[in-house]
Amino acid sequence: MPSGQGLVPSDGHARPRDACGVVGVLATAPARAADTGVAARAYQGLAALQHRGDQSAGIAAGAAGRRTGRVAGPGPVREALARADVDALRGDVAVGHVRYATAGGLGTANIQPIERQVGGVWFALAHNGNLVAAPQPADGSDLEPGASDSLTVATLLAEALAGGASSFEQALCDLLPKLTGAYSFVLTDGRSLYGLRDPKGLRPLCLGRGGDAWVFASETPALMEMDADFVREVEPGELVVADASGIRSVRPFPPESVEHRLCLFEFVYFSRPDGDLYDRSVYLTRWRAGAALAVHAPLPLDETRPEREVLVLPLPDSAIPAAEGYAARSGLPYGEPLVRNREHGRSFLAAAQGERERRAASKFRLIPELVRGKRLVVVDDSLVRGTTTRAVTAQLRAAGAAEVHLRIASPPWRWPCPLGIDVGSHGELAAATSTLSAIRDELGVDSLNYLPLDQLLDAVGAPAGQFCTGCLTGDYPVRVPTVPGQRPDDVLVPAPAGCVSRTVAHRTANHRSIRKEPQR
Ligand SMILES: O=P(O)(O)OC[C@H]1O[C@H](OP(=O)(O)OP(=O)(O)O)[C@H](O)[C@@H]1O
Ligand SMILES: NC(=O)CC[C@H](N)C(=O)O
Ligand code: SF4
Ligand SMILES: [Mg+2]
Structure with a gap:
C-alpha cells in the first residue's frame, strides 16, 4: 500500500468498525522472580474491556527477550481464551487484545496480538484504532489480501529490524511519525513493555502500577481488574517504556503535530x-x-x-x-x-x-x-x-x-x-x-x-x-x-x-x- 493511501477494509466497503481494547503487564521484582502470572492478569484486563470488541481475543507473553507463548482465538474473551491455557502461560511481560475489526477480515492472521520473530528479536503488538495511511512495506509478502492495518505495522517494524535498526525501540520510533490515523499500541519485545498513543491521542490508554507490575489498559476499570492503581493517562504522542528498572517517557513525534483530540464518543458511548x-x-x-x-x-x-x-x-x-x-x-x-x-x-x-x-x-x-x-x-x-x-x-x-x-x-x-x-x-x-x-x-x-x-x-x-x-x-x-x-x-x-x-x-x-x- 503506497504511503498516503487509506487503509480500508478488505471487503471493499470502506466500513470501519469499533474501538478495540488493549492491555499490557510487566512484572518487576519480586513479582518477576515469583513468576506471578502476567498472562492471568492480562486476561482479567481483557474481560473488563469486552465491551470494546468481541470478535477475537489474544494474549502473548515473553521473558528475557524471548517469546514464552501465545493464546488467542475468535470470539469473546471467555470463548477465545481457555483459562487453563492462560494460567499456563508464563513470562515477565504480556500484551493482550480484544478485537473489533476496523480494517481487514476476521481471519486468524488478523487476530491480535500480532507477533514477529526477526533474527534474535521477538515482538508482539496490540492495536486499538484505525490507520488511514501508512508506508508501503517493501516486502509485503506476509500481507495477504484482507490483512489488517495492524499487520501492516507489524510488517513495517519487522522490516526495520531486518534492515538493521539498532533496537526494537529504535525501529518503533522511526516508524511512528510515518503513520497517520488513530492508534493506541501496547507492544513488547519480551524485555520491555511499550504503551503509546498517536499524536492526537484519539484512542485512550492509561498507565497503572500495582502488585509489582507496570500495567497499560485502554480504560481505567481494566487497571483495577489487573490489581493496579491508576497512575496517569499516556499523553498524546507519548511512548512510555516500562522495564525492570522503571518507566521512561519518549516523544517520537514532531512537537507541532501533538495535541489532545480524544474521540468524543469515548465519553458518549x-x-x-x-x-x-x-x-x-x-x-x-x-x-x-x-x-x-x-x-x-x-x-x-x-x-x-x-x-x-x-x-x-x-x-x-x-x-x-x-x-x-x-x-x-x-x-x-x-x-x-x-x-x-x-x-x-x-x-x-x-x-x-x-x-x-x-x-x-x-x-x-x-x-x-x-x-x-x-x-x-x-x-x-x-x-x-x-x-x-x-x-x-x-x-x-x-x-x-x-x-x-x-x-x-x-x-x-x-x-x-x-x-x-x-x-x-x-x-x-x-x-x-x-x-x-x-x-x-x-x-x-x-x-x-x-x-x-x-x-x-x-x-x-x-x-x-x-x-x-x-x-x-x-x-x-x-x-x-x-x-x-x-x-x-x-x-x-x-x-x-x-x-x-x-x-x-x-x-x-x-x-x-x-x-x-x-x-x-
Ligand atoms: O442508531 P444505532 O445504529 O442503533 O446506534 C446507536 C446505538 O448503538 C449503541 O448501543 P449498543 O447496543 O451497541 O451498546 P450499549 O449496550 O452499550 O448501549 C448506542 O448506545 C446506541 O444505543
Ligand atoms: N477496533 C480496533 O481498534 C481494531 C484495530 C485494527 N485496526 C484491526 O482491525 O484489527
Ligand atoms: S469523534 Fe467521531 S469521527 Fe472522531 S474518532 Fe470519535 S467516532 Fe470517529
Ligand atoms: Mg445503546
Whole structure:
C-alpha cells in the first residue's frame, strides 16, 4: 500500500468498525522472580474491556527477550481464551487484545496480538484504532489480501529490524511519525513493555502500577481488574517504556503535530461508565448530558390528556446515566422497563447490518405493564443508523405505549468515522441522509431531539478543542480519505433547530427537580 493511501477494509466497503481494547503487564521484582502470572492478569484486563470488541481475543507473553507463548482465538474473551491455557502461560511481560475489526477480515492472521520473530528479536503488538495511511512495506509478502492495518505495522517494524535498526525501540520510533490515523499500541519485545498513543491521542490508554507490575489498559476499570492503581493517562504522542528498572517517557513525534483530540464518543458511548477520562467520570458526564437534554428538549405537555402517566426510560446499557440525568432534572418518573438480554453483545458492534438488526430486535425484554398507556421519554446516548431505536419503538408500541418521545444525549452523526468506529459511509447514517422529521417518521416516534454539541461539551467539561468531533462536525484532527460520491456537503440536511414533534405544544411537562444531582 503506497504511503498516503487509506487503509480500508478488505471487503471493499470502506466500513470501519469499533474501538478495540488493549492491555499490557510487566512484572518487576519480586513479582518477576515469583513468576506471578502476567498472562492471568492480562486476561482479567481483557474481560473488563469486552465491551470494546468481541470478535477475537489474544494474549502473548515473553521473558528475557524471548517469546514464552501465545493464546488467542475468535470470539469473546471467555470463548477465545481457555483459562487453563492462560494460567499456563508464563513470562515477565504480556500484551493482550480484544478485537473489533476496523480494517481487514476476521481471519486468524488478523487476530491480535500480532507477533514477529526477526533474527534474535521477538515482538508482539496490540492495536486499538484505525490507520488511514501508512508506508508501503517493501516486502509485503506476509500481507495477504484482507490483512489488517495492524499487520501492516507489524510488517513495517519487522522490516526495520531486518534492515538493521539498532533496537526494537529504535525501529518503533522511526516508524511512528510515518503513520497517520488513530492508534493506541501496547507492544513488547519480551524485555520491555511499550504503551503509546498517536499524536492526537484519539484512542485512550492509561498507565497503572500495582502488585509489582507496570500495567497499560485502554480504560481505567481494566487497571483495577489487573490489581493496579491508576497512575496517569499516556499523553498524546507519548511512548512510555516500562522495564525492570522503571518507566521512561519518549516523544517520537514532531512537537507541532501533538495535541489532545480524544474521540468524543469515548465519553458518549464507547468507554465504560465506571471509568475516568481526562480526569472526569464518564458516568457523570453522561448524567450531565441527560440533564442538559431535559432542559433543551423537554417532554411536550399533553393538554388534552394531562392525566396520562409519564415515564423516562433508557435504552440500556450506555444510556442509563443520561436517562437518570434527564429524569432528575425534569422531575419526571424514571424506570427501566427494558431489561437487557445479557447474552447479546453491543448491537452497534456487529459486523453487518443484518446481524445488528437481529441483535437489536432481541436485545431487550420488555416489561409491558411499565409502559402500557404511558407517555414515554426514551433516552439513548446516540443515534447512528437508528437500528436500536427502530426495533425498540416497535416493541414499546406493541406493548401499548401511548406516546414515544425520543431524546438523544449527543448531536446527530452526520459524517463517517475513518478513525476506528463502525461507520464508513454517509448512506448508513440516519442524520446524514434524512431530515429530522423524516427520521422521526421513519423511526415511528412522536418527537425527536438531540443534544447540541456545545451542551455536550459543557457536560463533559473539558475544553472543546480537546476532542475529535469529526462525525458530528466534519472537522477531523487528521487528514482522512473521502469516499467518492459521498461528500458530506452533497447529502447534508440543515442542522436541527428545536424539537421535531408531531404534537405542537409550547408548555412542557417538566416539574422541579426532585432528585439530588450528583457532584463530581
Ligand atoms: O442508531 P444505532 O445504529 O442503533 O446506534 C446507536 C446505538 O448503538 C449503541 O448501543 P449498543 O447496543 O451497541 O451498546 P450499549 O449496550 O452499550 O448501549 C448506542 O448506545 C446506541 O444505543
Ligand atoms: N477496533 C480496533 O481498534 C481494531 C484495530 C485494527 N485496526 C484491526 O482491525 O484489527
Ligand atoms: S469521527 Fe467521531 S467516532 Fe470517529 S474518532 Fe472522531 S469523534 Fe470519535
Ligand atoms: Mg445503546
